Amino acid sequence: MRVLQIHKYFYRRAGAESVFLDTIEGLRKRGHEVAEFSVKYDKNQPSEYANYFVNTEPELSKKQLDFLTMARLFGHFIFSSQVNKKLRALVAVSEPQVAHLHNVVHQLSATTFKTLRKLKVPIVYTVHDVQPMCPNHRMITQGNLCEKCFKHRYYNCLRYKCIADSRLKSLSGMLEAYYYYLRGIWNMVDIFVCPSEFMRDKMIEWGFERKKIRLLRNFHQAPAQIKPLGNKIVYLNRLHEEKGIKVFMEATRKLRQYQIIVAGDGPQDDWVKKQIKQFSLTHVQKIGRVQGEEWKKIMADARVVVVPSLFYENCSISILEALANGRLVVASDRGGNSELITQGQTGFLADAQDPDSFSIFIKEAMEMPEEKSSQIIANGRRLVMDQHDKDEYFNQLENIYQELAK
Numbered sequence: 001m002r003v004l005q006i007h008k009y010f011y012r013r014a015g016a017e018s019v020f021l022d023t024i025e026g027l028r029k030r031g032h033e034v035a036e037f038s039v040k041y042d043k044n045q046p047s048e049y050a051n052y053f054v055n056t057e058p059e060l061s062k063k064q065l066d067f068l069t070m071a072r073l074f075g076h077f078i079f080s081s082q083v084n085k086k087l088r089a090l091v092a093v094s095e096p097q098v099a100h101l102h103n104v105v106h107q108l109s110a111t112t113f114k115t116l117r118k119l120k121v122p123i124v125y126t127v128h129d130v131q132p133m134c135p136n137h138r139m140i141t142q143g144n145l146c147e148k149c150f151k152h153r154y155y156n157c158l159r160y161k162c163i164a165d166s167r168l169k170s171l172s173g174m175l176e177a178y179y180y181y182l183r184g185i186w187n188m189v190d191i192f193v194c195p196s197e198f199m200r201d202k203m204i205e206w207g208f209e210r211k212k213i214r215l216l217r218n219f220h221q222a223p224a225q226i227k228p229l230g231n232k233i234v235y236l237n238r239l240h241e242e243k244g245i246k247v248f249m250e251a252t253r254k255l256r257q258y259q260i261i262v263a264g265d266g267p268q269d270d271w272v273k274k275q276i277k278q279f280s281l282t283h284v285q286k287i288g289r290v291q292g293e294e295w296k297k298i299m300a301d302a303r304v305v306v307v308p309s310l311f312y313e314n315c316s317i318s319i320l321e322a323l324a325n326g327r328l329v330v331a332s333d334r335g336g337n338s339e340l341i342t343q344g345q346t347g348f349l350a351d352a353q354d355p356d357s358f359s360i361f362i363k364e365a366m367e368m369p370e371e372k373s374s375q376i377i378a379n380g381r382r383l384v385m386d387q388h389d390k391d392e393y394f395n396q397l398e399n400i401y402q403e404l405a406k
Helices: 015-029 067-078 081-094 111-118 155-159 167-182 197-205 245-252 269-278 292-301 317-324 355-367 370-387 390-404
Strands: 002-006 033-037 098-101 123-126 191-194 213-215 232-236 259-263 284-287 302-307 328-332 348-350
Touching: 002 015, 002 081, 015 033, 015 317, 015 390, 033 081, 067 167, 081 111, 098 111, 098 390, 111 123, 123 390, 155 167, 191 197, 191 390, 197 213, 232 245, 232 292, 245 259, 245 269, 245 355, 259 292, 269 284, 292 302, 302 317, 302 355, 317 328, 317 370, 328 355, 328 370, 348 355
Parallel strands: 002 033, 002 098, 098 123, 123 191, 191 213, 232 259, 232 302, 259 284, 302 328, 328 348
Antiparallel strands: none
């Protein structure tokens, strides 16, 4: 089958990128012809279709923007002549039977949907986050869960400055959400793929057609052999407030008897360093983002992996990786996490906003007798192998494509 995979990043940045790139690799191994459409970044992996990628908008990463720049960016969000031209050319060359979109909003604009629809290419969209429902794609504002935009009340995005605490960015996000709603952009999707029951149910609750939604959990290949438990507590994620780094750092103050590694980068990088210095957290080692062999070493050193997200997690790749590698997991009780973590059976769920809850469960996991920890680890690995199997993922994905293929 000829498939066009589309995502705004073509390098391993976070969980959505891992799913996107691993899906491309898996489809090719199963004999499918896969073309890619994305945005040009220096970090991108090689692609034979790179000439069709669109130029990036560097201003998107800036915290403060003037009105004219924001107005120009908003124009790009709803229509991009470059996206239209490049995508049309790629479709002409690759002749896809189906297009599978991942995260495209902003960088690849609403033009991606409109162009594919005009070219009569069926659209599959993986719902990696709550972007179809929430302008800031997290349903979290000022550290608290927020569903004020329910029933298309997107004006709340501006009212509460939900995007980067910026009036201009929030105005743009509000207008973009109304544009997608009023112009029926999301209605152009033929099938929504939801990686968790939580996301599926949330989409239905917010008015998306049940008949268009399919449950397809993220996959992860569990290694045949796992390394013995390490002796460290590990945070392996972006350093962003929504990822719960502030709650976790407060919890570390009550865990001074253990070695802790904070691996990641992001807007809270300097804040983490200041916390370590201010509270004399000599037991906390801050390192940058890790990948490849360095990631494997950090995972091998871990006894407990902490995933303290404040927002609604979907089907967390971080949790799947930890479970598959035989590590104990302490995660927040948000979103789809409860589908991966059964309290005391496959790991521990802590109150997302309570540092004490995290410190208590982390300490329990660190001090747990081997017999109990071994059982939890076995349960977690079994869950990954049974419910997140790679072959089953691609079997179901192929069935979805075949429903729509031209």
